[in-house]
Amino acid sequence: MKVQVDRIRPEGLTVQEQADPQKLDLNTDIAGFKSPLQVEARLQRVNDVVNASLTVRGRLSMKCCRCLSEFIVEVDKDFSVDYPLEKGARTIDLDPDIRDYIMLEYPLKPLCKESCKGLCPGCGADLNTVAKCNCD
């Protein structure tokens, strides 16, 4: 999301936008978004600083590191960033910060649930769905 500085009125400015996860470079091997993210930014300018208060929502798909099944986590994140304006700056680009804050939501080892039993190392059966596999 890019915002033109001169659109920010003294009473502030609210911008809503759909953000493309591909453009934000949010898709990794273990997690990613298959649909656009909803971004709302409330901007306020005080002298040479723009404060952006953001809400980002989306459906994060992840792959469980134990059983390899896909699951979805609803992301709903609020954060606020200050942008000091350089002389003559006409736009501010919120995308790098949106990306950084959303990436913080990515776990190192995604789990569909804490108690996920994973796959049997012997036969690959999903031990969450079979009571007992044929190994042993």
Ligand SMILES: [Zn+2]
């Ligand atoms: Zn799992």
Ligand SMILES: [Zn+2]
């Ligand atoms: Zn087995």
